[in-house]
Amino acid sequence: MLQELHSLPSGLLETDASGLEAALGQPTLIHLPGDREPPLFVSVLMHGNEPVGWDSIRALLAGYLERFGALHLPRSLSLFIGNVAAAAVGVRHLPDQPDYNRIWPGCESRSTPEHSMMQQVIDIMRQRGIFASLDFHNNTGCNPHYACVNRIDNRYLHLATLFSRTLVYFIRPHGVQSIAMGRLCPAVILECGKVGERHGMDHAREYIDACLHLSSLPEHPVAGGDIDLFHTVAQVKVPEEVSFGFPPSQADILFSPELERLNFRELPRGTALGRVDAHNGVGLDVRDEQGRDVSDRYFHVEDGELRLSLPVMPSMLTCDEAVIRQDCLCYIMERYNDHVPRRE
Numbered sequence: 001m002l003q004e005l006h007s008l009p010s011g012l013l014e015t016d017a018s019g020l021e022a023a024l025g026q027p028t029l030i031h032l033p034g035d036r037e038p039p040l041f042v043s044v045l046m047h048g049n050e051p052v053g054w055d056s057i058r059a060l061l062a063g064y065l066e067r068f069g070a071l072h073l074p075r076s077l078s079l080f081i082g083n084v085a086a087a088a089v090g091v092r093h094l095p096d097q098p099d100y101n102r103i104w105p106g107c108e109s110r111s112t113p114e115h116s117m118m119q120q121v122i123d124i125m126r127q128r129g130i131f132a133s134l135d136f137h138n139n140t141g142c143n144p145h146y147a148c149v150n151r152i153d154n155r156y157l158h159l160a161t162l163f164s165r166t167l168v169y170f171i172r173p174h175g176v177q178s179i180a181m182g183r184l185c186p187a188v189i190l191e192c193g194k195v196g197e198r199h200g201m202d203h204a205r206e207y208i209d210a211c212l213h214l215s216s217l218p219e220h221p222v223a224g225g226d227i228d229l230f231h232t233v234a235q236v237k238v239p240e241e242v243s244f245g246f247p248p249s250q251a252d253i254l255f256s257p258e259l260e261r262l263n264f265r266e267l268p269r270g271t272a273l274g275r276v277d278a279h280n281g282v283g284l285d286v287r288d289e290q291g292r293d294v295s296d297r298y299f300h301v302e303d304g305e306l307r308l309s310l311p312v313m314p315s316m317l318t319c320d321e322a323v324i325r326q327d328c329l330c331y332i333m334e335r336y337n338d339h340v341p342r343r344e
């Protein structure tokens with residue numbers, strides 16, 4: 001299922017995400033030599049409808065080719081191009097495929113050929129050694145560019161703050177790329193805003209270039225003033241059997257059309273996210289990091305409105321109904337700066 005290459009197929013950099021399946025045929029790991037070892041690992045298109053990683057790395061490599069006439073990289077690069085079949089049709093994953101960012105070693109789900117492929121990528125990279133791992137995503141909704149880490153470790157925090165001062169720490173869901181890679185090297189997820197935004201692409205390209213030029217990642221603490229760290233404490237889903245929509249449609253839950261503007265804002269208790277049919281209760285499935293149902297801790301129904309029971313900060317809130325069904329409504333976060341190691 002996995003193809004491994006040691007050079008760039010000709011014409012690949014001119015191919016957009018939707019053409020990669022025709023060009024490569026399958027998920028592909030490409031090793032490119034550079035001046036320093038071990039390689040920087042970059043994964044793109046874990047989600048087929050999030051092209052920012054591919055678009056930024058191909059722009060970066062094309063820039064190197066143009067400047068030097070050959071790919072002369074400051075550090076070796078191992079590029080993993082993930083779900084090309086889903087990218088061909090512009091979806092997160094095909095109906096008969098698992099989510100490529102939930103099946104890395106350490107996940108709880110059943111074994112599929114895709115699970116084995118991710119294990120293979122890990123095994124290959126463990127042998128080669130890895131300087132650091134970057135995994136690129138777009139998201140829906142109005143979110144700032146931010147980086148995610150799964151460990152509070154100075155090297156990981158330095159790698160993340162090189163991208164943004166806004167960081168999110170999480171340890172669930174299991175099976176994501178950065179948790180698996182984070183056992184081998186400093187690893188981050190880069191959330192680069194909505195699909196098609198020029199700024200997201202430029203930011204990602206400059207960030208990869210900066211990482212290729214790093215000689216090492218510092219072990220000393222990040223300056224406290226350089227970081228806004230948040231911890232994901234729960235994931236919010238709408239259960240299969242509950243219908244939802246946005247006004248003026250009819251459904252069990254009618255979310256506010258203003259939802260997306262609430263991302264990364266500290267919301268007071270009592271904030272309403274929409275209207276609900278009271279006999280369904282809050283109608284949401286809210287799980288903490290241990291997988292426990294914490295719906296009643298965060299939400300209640302009052303006057304037919306779905307309201308927050310605690311002050312929280314959401315991320316990834318979206319008005320895209322397909323994303324809400326396939327992934328989730330949002331994540332709930334709390335400020336976590338007190339956990340950042342301090343400078344002496």
Ligand SMILES: [Zn+2]
Pocket residue numbers: 046047050137138
């Ligand atoms: Zn994604």
